Amino acid sequence: MTEENICEIKSIREDLLETVNKKMKTEETYNEIAKLFKLLGDYNRLRIISALEHEELCVCELSLLLDMSQSSISHQLRLLRSNDMVKFRKKNKRVFYSLNNNQITKLITEAEEYEK
Template sequence: MRNKKEDGALCNCTIIHEDTLERVKSEMTQDDQLFQMAELFKVLNDPTRLKIVNALLLSEMCVCDITALLNMTQPAISHHLKVLRQTQLIKYRRDGKIAYYALDDSHIGLLFEQCLAHVMEK
């Protein structure tokens, strides 16, 4: 049973606004791009991965540092790093035997910051 508040959100008209419909159809994002976006959000749908992104937003870090920061095992962190690398959210560089991880580009930080700002405004 719906409450009155929900009823106010329903449209009671049956008119199709053809001009709006056509304009929106022509400007909609391509399906393949939406699929890629959905995959990106799936990857970020994990608190550990968000913690890694948050840490890398603040500094480039090696696996050992991330392991210590999050108090997790190296294999667990490596798994999360691999998933983040596969979706091009992070990149790494080698310095001898050490691999340093960083965000792939500035868009990742903006995505994190926008999401955080949205959460914080409530």
Template structure:
């Protein structure tokens, strides 16, 4: 990217607001949690995985059903399910030969809905 150096706004003051910096430093989220959050958002940074999350918000489903819903191959869906499972966003249960997937905790649905509300905001 080519930036016009004359149009970049820079803080020209030399006063550091020590009280603000100290207050924020005491309560800012720790680096480990920030890195874990970044990993969480990386997992969700895929339209197929978001579609799977959306589908599982509505119903427990097996791989065959998700595959039919998204018009994708079962191996492709299984790959995405594995990533979501490893990230503890979804869980599974076995009923005979069929494996059913569902959301792993109650935090996922509000995060999805909040993001949707944000992107749909006019």
């Protein structure tokens, strides 16, 4: 960091810091948000979420669509499921996955807009 980026006068506005501190979220909230972004920081999980945004799919369909092994898809779905991002239902011998809610796709759409 260069000298021009550092305050020359050490003057603390305690009232302002107290106001900002009251408006900030709890440590637990920041940890949960960081956990969410870490989960979304994986290329393949983003692709799975994107596919499930459009249709309920089984592992074999996701595997073909995304050109990934079924074991890789299953692993990623397990992570998404354990974080309540996807849900599943069984029909006969097949298991179909879908998004648990559409809030996650709104966040991804916002990220796309941010990148433009």
